[in-house]
Amino acid sequence: MQVSIANPLLRTPLALIVDDSCPVINLTYHWIRQRQAWKARFQPNAPFNPGDGDPARLHLVPPTIPADFAVRWGEWCAEQGVKGKFSLVPFPAGVARVDQGLPGFPRDEVERWMRAYREVICPNFDITCEMLTHSHVVDLRTWQLTDEWEQYEWVDPPVAPLTEYIAASMRLVRDAGMPCEGVTSPGAFGAKKESAYARATLEAAQQVMGNPRPFYFLRVVDPPDAWPDAPIWHAEPERGVAIASIICCTHDWFGGWTGYDAGDPDRFLTEDLQGGVLAPVLARELPCVMVGHWPGFYYGGAEVGFDVLKEVKRRLDTYDPDGSKTRWMKTSAIGHYWMARQLSEVRSEPLANGGQRVAVTTRFPTGDFTLWLDQPCTQVALNGQPLRQVYSRRALAEGAFLVEGSRTAVAFDLPEGETTLTTAPAANPSAA
Ligand SMILES: [Zn+2]
Structure with missing residues (x-):
């Protein structure tokens, strides 16, 4: 008899990945300023690049994002059944450490934020670090920022300190009282040494969290040029050890990493359900993992990205009115399913x-x-x-x-x- 492993409950996994999130601090606010300062020092003649942020639109990016918004956003996801991954950048832009309670920021607001993480976000989203600062690389001997960037120079990271660096980042999240189920790459951190990066993440997760089956998020594919999957790296089937690569099939068409680049639900899925990137991925029953950035959901208080999310969710519900075709999952659950699928x-x-x-x-x-x-x-x-x-x-x-x-x-x-x-x-x- 032929036996084959199907999707969980015959349903296509759906997940929402949220990047660049952290308590209180709006990462983008600091990131753009630091990038502009770095360019002024090291590349004074470089042409304008929107990927470095637009100084003329900095006034649209507030320095903080309120806990009240995180609670409202997280409660909406809970009511709607939306699940996935939500980052916690543990030393955002090197401004303040989350394991130290973000010194310099109002204590009651930090506590409200940590409660939002614990009580509203954690039940439906895996928490990951997104390396230490998401901007400059930290010298772990002094905890000072270096001139290198996690998402530029460390696209091709030095291998020797990689496990220690990732473990330090996970430890900050753990010591802030959160489970850290894996890592998110700031930008393309690790992309040029993916095998070593996956190995270092797997070792760090075992050391810090005792987790033999973590995941990382690094890659985005563009259907129909490439289709999403959940590749498993460094599997040791007899020991139950492996790491999953969670791959997105969309870019951020919610509100961008900047929080001033409005997205469009049609790029995900059109009103008639026939167009957008998700339509053929759903038809193929491949994991539909979407990526957004926290500052873009908030959008300086206008919540443009959040509104796009609400509309995309409404259309996904129209596609699957009785919940028999799709299933929202945490990204760790997708990783665990694909491990079981390939390694049983x-x-x-x-x-x-x-x-x-x-x-x-x-x-x-x-x-x-x-x-x-x-x-x-x-x-x-x-x-x-x-x-x-x-x-x-x-x-x-x-x-x-x-x-x-x-x-x-x-x-x-x-x-x-x-x-x-x-x-x-x-x-x-x-x-x-
Ligand atoms: Zn990021």
Whole structure:
């Protein structure tokens, strides 16, 4: 019998990645000023580059973003079921350290922000660091800023200090009381040495968080030139150790990293659901991970990026009104699913009753693990316990099976170790 691993509950993963976020501080406000100062020193004759920020529009970028907005944004995501990843830049622009409570900023506002992270954002979003400052590289011996930039010089980072640097960043997030499930690259940090970067992140996550299965976000692909996936690096199947690369299939068409470049929901998905980058990705049932930047959701208080998000979510709901086609997931859950998908061993053997015994052996646990069996089944048992039959994709959940034509989907929580399914086929499969 053919057995294949399907998407979780036969649904296309959706996730929202939020970059450049941190408590209180608007990273963009400092980032543009520091970049302009750096250019004045080192590249005084360089032409204008919007990627360095526009000094003429700096007045549109406030120095801080209020906790009240984070709470409202996070509660909207919770109500809507939106999940993904939300950065916590731990030493934003080198201005103040989050593990020290952001000295210099109002204490009650810092506390409101940390409560927003813990109570409103964490339940639905993985927290990652986005390296230490997202601007200048920090000298870890002195904690002073160097003239190098995390997202420029360290696109091709020195390998020797990489694990220590990433571990230092994770430690700040951890010591601020947050789980740190992986890392986000500031810009293209690490892109020219991706294997070493993935290795260093995996080692840092094990050292600091005791996490053998972290993820990182570095890459964006542009369909139809390339399609999203969740590649797994440095897998050690016997030890249950690996790291996932979470790949976005959109750019920031919410409100930009600047917070003054308005996006457009049509670039994600048009009103008629036929156009935009997400349409063909959804049709192919590939992970739909979108990226936005925190200053752009706030947009200097105009909330332009937030409004774009609301409209994109409305259109995704129109595409999938009963929730049977898509599923919002934390990015760590996408990583864990793809690890289970690629690194589990699945064996099947026929039983005397015409059914099958399917054994899944793994060190990579995941929820909502879903198999297609190419046989219509009247009964499926999980480790000897009969599963419930459902009759629509909408009802498919862990602990259930669904017959569609000549095949059966089975969904269950996949723990470490061996999991066994036994099936009883329809009495006359050819008539099924
Ligand atoms: Zn960033």
